Amino acid sequence: MKVLVTGGAGYIGSHAVRLLQERGHSVVVVDNLSYGHRSIVESTLRVPLYIVDIGNKEQIKNILQKENIEAVMHFSAYALVGESVTHPAKYYENNVQQTLNLLEVMRECGVLKIIFSSTCATYGVPAEIPICEICPQFPINPYGSSKLMVEQILRDFDAAYGMKFVSFRYFNAAGAHPLGDLGEAHSPETHLIPLILDAAAGRREDIKVFGQNYETPDGTCVRDYIHVMDIAEAHLLGLEYLANGGTSDFFNLGNGTGFSVLEVIEMAKKVSGKEFKVSMAARREGDPPVLVGSSDKVRRVLAWKPQFENLEKIMSDAWNWYHKGKAKLET
Numbered sequence: 001m002k003v004l005v006t007g008g009a010g011y012i013g014s015h016a017v018r019l020l021q022e023r024g025h026s027v028v029v030v031d032n033l034s035y036g037h038r039s040i041v042e043s044t045l046r047v048p049l050y051i052v053d054i055g056n057k058e059q060i061k062n063i064l065q066k067e068n069i070e071a072v073m074h075f076s077a078y079a080l081v082g083e084s085v086t087h088p089a090k091y092y093e094n095n096v097q098q099t100l101n102l103l104e105v106m107r108e109c110g111v112l113k114i115i116f117s118s119t120c121a122t123y124g125v126p127a128e129i130p131i132c133e134i135c136p137q138f139p140i141n142p143y144g145s146s147k148l149m150v151e152q153i154l155r156d157f158d159a160a161y162g163m164k165f166v167s168f169r170y171f172n173a174a175g176a177h178p179l180g181d182l183g184e185a186h187s188p189e190t191h192l193i194p195l196i197l198d199a200a201a202g203r204r205e206d207i208k209v210f211g212q213n214y215e216t217p218d219g220t221c222v223r224d225y226i227h228v229m230d231i232a233e234a235h236l237l238g239l240e241y242l243a244n245g246g247t248s249d250f251f252n253l254g255n256g257t258g259f260s261v262l263e264v265i266e267m268a269k270k271v272s273g274k275e276f277k278v279s280m281a282a283r284r285e286g287d288p289p290v291l292v293g294s295s296d297k298v299r300r301v302l303a304w305k306p307q308f309e310n311l312e313k314i315m316s317d318a319w320n321w322y323h324k325g326k327a328k329l330e331t
């Protein structure tokens with residue numbers, strides 16, 4: 001298929017581009033490079049890159065038509081939870097309004113298949129663990145709300161125009177491509193694993209653990225980490241599902257196993273062979289003790305089977321990237 005990947009210069013999108021190429025699909029990337037990396041698309045992945053906002057209707061329409069696009073994988077968004085609280089308009093404009101423009105143009109051009117990056121943040125503080133797709137969705141920040149709004153728009157576009165979608169609610173994306181040439185390089189970085197690896201590499205003084213008295217086995221927060229390659233694989237399965245006439249649906253994407261902050265830190269020490277300072281700090285407001293998703297539905301419906309489930313693999317791939325691709329990106 002001919003697939004347009006929005007946000008393909010970013011962390012998860014770049015891995016999906018690689019897998020699409022490997023499976024014989026033809027790919028073009030649209031990214032405004034607000035966070036993504038030009039060299040990843042042009043030098044590492046070597047696919048056409050259009051540097052444009054996804055909300056730019058005229059240009060997106062030209063691209064869809066000129067490139068004969070058949071489906072869209074929509075990764076582009078702003079994803080800094082804290083910033084979304086202080087600058088909500090920025091999040092609703094970029095994540096909701098611009099997505100609406102993209103969807104309108106897709107409809108006009110007859111491109112009626114989309115895979116959307118939603119998030120576990122749409123659940124807010126979960127009513128039960130593991131979280132399943134029918135659990136109530138009450139986001140506690142504008143980032144989560146912006147994604148939930150897009151989920152509703154997708155439902156409505158399907159009902160009105162027959163636009164078919166697969167919406168994946170990811171838990172914590174982690175790890176990197178096993179070759180070490182694709183991975184996570186956010187600036188500013190807010191994700192736990194890259195921050196820990198910065199500490200292991202001596203680029204941060206310490207790593208802070210927020211809260212040690214939660215009702216979890218070791219008192220620290222537990223999160224569900226999913227290898228980025230397993231997320232990319234799910235996208236390929238989602239595409240196949242829609243191509244075969246599958247109905248629109250929502251799926252959690254997590255590995256179903258939680259790891260505590262201290263477990264992740266210990267694994268970072270093991271894979272890096274480095275010791276670093278760990279500082280204890282007060283709880284952060286709005287941090288639920290445990291966020292773990294059930295991925296039973298995606299396993300059942302899409303026959304998705306994560307290949308990189310164990311924490312050691314996730315951390316060693318992330319550490320490999322840290323020294324190879326990420327170091328190169330920074331020079």
Ligand SMILES: NC(=O)c1ccc[n+]([C@@H]2O[C@H](COP(=O)([O-])OP(=O)(O)OC[C@H]3O[C@@H](n4cnc5c(N)ncnc54)[C@H](O)[C@@H]3O)[C@@H](O)[C@H]2O)c1
Nearest residue numbers: 007010011012031032033034035036053054076077117173
């Ligand atoms: N990383 C995670 O753990 C995680 C978890 C849940 C959901 N998600 C979602 O997955 C998607 C990808 O996340 P990521 O970690 O790869 O983020 P990322 O920031 O690395 O990638 C997003 C890309 O989108 C681009 N972009 C943003 N706004 C744009 C716009 N208006 N027009 C064109 N390009 C634009 C950025 O330049 C960037 O390259 C996002 O939608 C995010 O909300 C990520």
